[in-house]
Amino acid sequence: MTTVIDGKAVAADVVAKVRVAAEQLIAKTGVVPGIAVVIVGHDPASQVYVASKGKKAKECGFHSIEHALSSDTSESDLVALVEKLNADPAIHGILVQLPLPNHIDAGKIIQTIAADKDVDGFHFTNVGKLGTGELDTAFVPCTPAGSMLLIERALGRDLSGLNAVVVGRSNIVGKPMANLLLNANATVTVAHSRTKDLPALCRSADILVAAVGRPEMIKGDWVKPGATVIDVGINRLDGGANGKSKLVGDVDYASAAEQAGAITPVPGGVGPMTIALLMANTVVSAFRAAGQAAPRF
Numbered sequence: 001m002t003t004v005i006d007g008k009a010v011a012a013d014v015v016a017k018v019r020v021a022a023e024q025l026i027a028k029t030g031v032v033p034g035i036a037v038v039i040v041g042h043d044p045a046s047q048v049y050v051a052s053k054g055k056k057a058k059e060c061g062f063h064s065i066e067h068a069l070s071s072d073t074s075e076s077d078l079v080a081l082v083e084k085l086n087a088d089p090a091i092h093g094i095l096v097q098l099p100l101p102n103h104i105d106a107g108k109i110i111q112t113i114a115a116d117k118d119v120d121g122f123h124f125t126n127v128g129k130l131g132t133g134e135l136d137t138a139f140v141p142c143t144p145a146g147s148m149l150l151i152e153r154a155l156g157r158d159l160s161g162l163n164a165v166v167v168g169r170s171n172i173v174g175k176p177m178a179n180l181l182l183n184a185n186a187t188v189t190v191a192h193s194r195t196k197d198l199p200a201l202c203r204s205a206d207i208l209v210a211a212v213g214r215p216e217m218i219k220g221d222w223v224k225p226g227a228t229v230i231d232v233g234i235n236r237l238d239g240g241a242n243g244k245s246k247l248v249g250d251v252d253y254a255s256a257a258e259q260a261g262a263i264t265p266v267p268g269g270v271g272p273m274t275i276a277l278l279m280a281n282t283v284v285s286a287f288r289a290a291g292q293a294a295p296r297f
């Protein structure tokens, strides 16, 4: 029997725990966790994600601010805003929504965010800490951290001895995902567009993470029977109900679900975990700023 991993339910559980942690921090120290989300331009999907982040932050009892900037905002103005947020003691987490318009160097903006407020976990300091296993003081990128929670809950066991294949090598998902799996003692292979015989490699995976950005690329006969399949892809295709677009992952869900032991759907799998883990990182940041031992999620 295949288990459909309910990312919405796990995310709701994480958010409930974040809320309790925030209440405890406020009661003990008076410090209210604060998050600032910055969006540049009018990408419709980004606007939806940013609105959800604001809503969840309020649900968690956070102080939450949003800076919505026009698409012609200059790089130097964005740097100046990030520096202002770095210096604001009421803000513990800063997130600049990606993608940014082409005239802005996203790498430069990410490295401008203070590492101890980088709740996205994209700053070199946090990347380095994850790579060296310094997880007590790191921020881990939200999508891989959320995927890892889903894997741990689905398997309910130590990952030692399991083969994990991560398809995709982005800085935001593929590479941090591989590091998290490695830290959890899985044997990890990162596959990409130049990998030979990708179907055979995927078939060797006890844990298969798809983060490649290609709709329904991973087919059922690439999946080892009983494997745990985590689909990070969010692809919008024409042809949904009422002329709307339809959301699909990087995995061909129908055929993969026939083989997998457990699988995340799209939507309702990894996506909701991204925002839940952002809330978790923000409350952790506030605990650290208040000199308190931070909770784990």
Ligand SMILES: Nc1nc2c(c(=O)[nH]1)N[C@@H](CN(C=O)c1ccc(C(=O)N[C@@H](CCC(=O)O)C(=O)O)cc1)CN2
Pocket: 045, 048, 049, 095, 096, 097, 098, 099, 120, 142, 143, 234, 247, 266, 267, 268, 269, 270, 271, 272, 273, 274, 275
């Ligand atoms: N600064 C960042 N930018 C971006 C990140 C990020 O982690 N940090 N990730 C993505 C977008 N993203 C959050 O920002 C995100 C994507 C998807 C979801 C989600 O809940 N998806 C739902 C479907 C929602 C829909 O209809 O689109 C699901 O999968 O069930 C949340 C957050 C890029 N930018």
